[in-house]
Amino acid sequence: xxxxxxxxxxxxxxxxxxxxxxxxxxxxxxxxxxxxxxxxxxxxxxxxxxxxxxxxxxxxxxxxxxxxxxxxxxxxxxxxxxxxxxxxxxxxxxxxxxxxxxxxxxxxxxxxxxxxxxxxxxxxxxxxxxxxxxxxxxxxxxxxxxxxxxxxxxxxx
Numbered sequence: 001x002x003x004x005x006x007x008x009x010x011x012x013x014x015x016x017x018x019x020x021x022x023x024x025x026x027x028x029x030x031x032x033x034x035x036x037x038x039x040x041x042x043x044x045x046x047x048x049x050x051x052x053x054x055x056x057x058x059x060x061x062x063x064x065x066x067x068x069x070x071x072x073x074x075x076x077x078x079x080x081x082x083x084x085x086x087x088x089x090x091x092x093x094x095x096x097x098x099x100x101x102x103x104x105x106x107x108x109x110x111x112x113x114x115x116x117x118x119x120x121x122x123x124x125x126x127x128x129x130x131x132x133x134x135x136x137x138x139x140x141x142x143x144x145x146x147x148x149x150x151x152x153x154x155x156x157x
Contacts, residue, residue: 020043020091049137070112087102101128
């Protein structure tokens with residue numbers, strides 16, 4: 001796939017937004033999208049325990065790994081804050097892997113790097129991989145791994 005022009009990147013971003021909405025609905029959330037581009041967040045999710053403002057970032061390119069910029073603004077110099085956004089969701093499109101970060105956990109981050117392994121098994125961010133429970137009031141649990149079938153901190157025997 002060729003990358004580069006603004007229109008191509010915009011189209012890929014719109015595709016990631018559609019995939020996010022489908023994934024969030026499958027995870028049991030009601031999804032709303034603010035009108036226009038003036039909000040600091042892309043979506044509002046309702047998981048039954050309050051609303052969460054979500055900023056979505058995606059990447060469709062693989063070089064030495066995947067890179068997501070956590071900054072905003074025309075020159076990418078401003079950080080998102082927990083006052084503006086509740087969660088930061090990352091989508092690694094080529095391998096269809098999702099990461100869900102509470103904004104407070106990465107508020108000072110400029111860039112997130114992810115391994116190019118498919119799927120990333122034991123990366124630095126594994127506690128956040130497919131951690132959709134964090135959007136409905138759950139806690140970050142380092143032993144949570146969806147592929148093991150363990151949710152909400154249940155440890156494998």
